[in-house]
Structures are given as C-alpha cells and as structure tokens.
Amino acid sequence: MVLYRKGKIVYKDGKNLIFESDNVGYYVTFPDNKRIKLNQELKMCLYEIKNDFTWSLYGFKELEERKLFADLLNLNGIGPRVAFNVLNVGFDKAINLIRDGNIEEIAKIEYINPRIARIIVEELKEKLSSKSKDVKKLKLCLKIM
Template identity: 25%
Template sequence: MIGRLRGVLIEKQAPEIVIDINGVGYEVQVPMTTIYSLPALGQVVSLYTQFIVREDAQQLYGFADVASRRLFRDLIKVNGVGPKLALTIMSGIASDDFVQCVQDGNTAALVRLPGVGKKTAERLVIEMRDRLQDWDLPASSTTAALGGLAKSNIAEAEAALVSLGYKPQEASKAIGAVKADNASSEDLIRAALKNMSK
C-alpha cells in the first residue's frame, strides 16, 4: 500500500513524527531506534513504512531500513504481539541484537525489554526462530546483544526524560551521571530524577 515516504521532517515527538510531503503531513509511528537516526527538523527524511488498517484506526509505521520493517512485520505475526508491542520491543533493542537473542534462545535478555514477560519471550523465540534463520547477522555474540540492550535502555530513559519536559542535553547528562551496567530504563529514570532533585 504505502511502502516508503520521503519528505521534510516537521515534527518529532517520540514515538510519533510528522513528514510533510507536498503540503500533506503524514503522521508516522516509529521505534526509538529510528528516532535516533532521524535528521534535524526541516531536513529531508526517507523511511520504509508499513500501513496497518484496523477497525478503529489507520496507522503508518516507519523504519530507517528494510531490515527493521521486515522485523516489525515478523513481530506482528506472533500471537499476542500487536503493532504497539512490536514498536516497544524494537525501541528497546537493535534489530540485529533481537535476532541474535531469538537465535540463541536468550529469553532472559528478551524479558528485560519493556512489555515482554516470560511467556511472551518464550513465544517470540519459538515462533520467530524459523522466520529469522536467514537473517544476515554481523559477527556478534550474545554479549554484544546484551550490550546493545544496555545502550537501548539508556536511550529509552533519555527519551522518557525528554517527554517529561527536559532538554535532550539535560536528559543525556542526567542519565550519564547515574548509568550503571545492566540497569533497566525504569531504574535509570528513577535514579536520574532523584539525582536532579537534590
């Protein structure tokens, strides 16, 4: 239907952006991994998209590359995973790291993603392992996947602070002051807010 959009980025408020194409503003939901790759407002942006029609809504989802869109399409085929949870999962971990976790059966890392419980993590591994076996992974390891997860927790915590009204530089500095290995995004946010209130 709508497979790709190219236009001027005019709004960026995670998880939604607006792209102006010949005077028409397209609202697009994007994962945080895509948000961080976007140019500044007023610049031209190109995204691969997935158009989903539901009874109560028509929604565009955007991705920085074809591989991310493919992962999104595979995720929403999993029983109990809708577009919102798929976007949340993709916001919490890089695509290659997620695929590595699935291929390794690493449910422990998946459970640390927002919105993913033990049963969902097991379902993701079981239902997606075959679909993702031809995924071209760079030379990496589960350790790299866990490192990617830690980075994405930091990114998620920073985005949450920005949505609370802090400037991006303030959010980055606040999280940087409290970040710890393997800390969840919730722990980072809590520690940063506590630190800033001193």
C-alpha cells in the same frame, strides 16, 4: 499499500514524528527515533494498520526493520505496541536478542512477559538466522565478482 515515501522530518516528539512528503504531513510512530534528526530528509518505509478501532502509521528507516515488525505482528499474541517496543531497543540489538535466544532480556522489554518472549524466539530465531546466512553468502558472491 504504500511501502515507502521520500520526505523530511518536520516534527519529533517522543516516539512520534511528523513526516512531510509531497506537502502532506504524516503522523508516524517511529522506533528508536534518536537515529533521525529534525529536518532530515530520508526514504521512510511505512506500515499501516487500519481497522474498525484505529488507524496507525509506523515508520522505519530500513526495509529490514519493517520486515521484522511485520514478522512480529504475524505471531500469536503480539500486536503493534509489542512489536514497536521490540524494535525500539534498536534493530541490531533486537535481532541479536532473538538470534541468541535471550528470552530473559527480551522479557525485560515493556509489555513483554516470558511467555511472549519465548514465542518470539521460537518463531523467529531460525528465520532470522537463515536470513543472516543468506546475506553473508550474497556479500561473499559480490566480493568474488
């Protein structure tokens, strides 16, 4: 499994783009792609979904976004389209909605109903809150050093 590739964006269209790395073009679905520009060079974190019916490649600007995507896919009833739409509202906004338990706002995201929103909050709220505390502790330790 490839975790990331370095390259540049050679084409953008809606939620999809073509990412060129080592003279190979990858057709990638990329959430909130307003953050990147055509011909921008970056290290893109990748998530591949391959089964009997489809082969899809999802790209993320940061590893934490990829981790949230994977966490969402591990929840019962959530597929790549729903996980993508959660991240498409913006990573920070998605994290805050889940941490705050804002089921009503999460349910407004395309393809998410209140039942799925509740599952997302119940399964990920504590996990995301503990990650936040760990990051704050790490930053404090680094500051002290």
